Amino acid sequence: MSTISLKITDETFAGKILNEISIAVSTEHLTVKDIIEARVNAEVTEYNKKLPEIYRGLVQPKDAEVALNGFRVKQRAFVDAEKQVYAALDAFQKNGFFVLIDNKQAEALDEQVFVNSNSAVSFIKLTPLVGG
Template sequence: MKTITIKDETATGKILHELTLQVANELITVKDIIEARVKAEVEEYNRKAPEKFNGLVQPSEVEQRLNIDRNKRNFKPVDAEKQLYIALQAFQQNGFFVLVDDVQADELDEEVLVTDHTSISFIKLTPLVGG
C-alpha cells in the first residue's frame, strides 16, 4: 500500500483542502486516483454525518435536502457510483484539472508512478454538482 496526499487548490495555488488516501499499487491511473478520492469522501460523509458534504462533486440540491436531518429514517446516503460517474465526466469536460508533480494529467488512463514525493493536486474550475 502506498499513501498519497491529494490537495484541492485554487488556480492561484491556495490550498483549500487536503485528503490522504491509501492506494494498492505504485502504478495507478488518473481514473484510479479520482475513484479512490470520490469513494473515500462519500464513505466518510455517509459514516460521519457532517453538516455539509465537502467533496470533489457536490450532491444535487435534492440529495442535500434529504441528508440535512441525519436522525430521520428517510436518510438517503450519497451514492458513490453516481458521484464517481459525474466526477469522471467533469474531468473529461475540463471541469477540474489533476496535476501530478505540477504536470497536468490529460487522460483518465494516464499512469502515475506513486512515490513518497508524488504531489497530486485537483484544481476545480466550476462548481461540480451531482444528480
C-alpha cells in the same frame, strides 16, 4: 505489498489550498481514473459514516447547495458513490477540473502515472461539479 498514503489537495488557480485529504492506494502504478475514483470513494465513505451537514468533496451531491468549504446537504442522506464517481470522471473529460500529479497536468483518464508517498496530487476546480 504495502499501501501508499497519497496526499490530495484541492487548490485554486492561484495555488491556495481549499481542502486536503489522504487516500490509500495499493500500487505505485495507477491511471488518472484510478486516482479520481479512489479520491471520490474515500470522500463518500467518510461522509456516509457520519452524515455531517457539510459534504467536503470534489463533486456537489444532488440536493446540496454550495457552502463555505463544501456543500450543505439539505437532507442528510447517504451519498451515492457510483454517481459521484461518474460525475467526477465526466467533469474531468469536459475540463471541469485539472489534476496535477507532481506538478505535471494529467491529460487523460487512462494516462499511466507513477506515485509514491511523497507525490503531490492537486485538483484544480474550474467550475462547481454536481453529482448524484
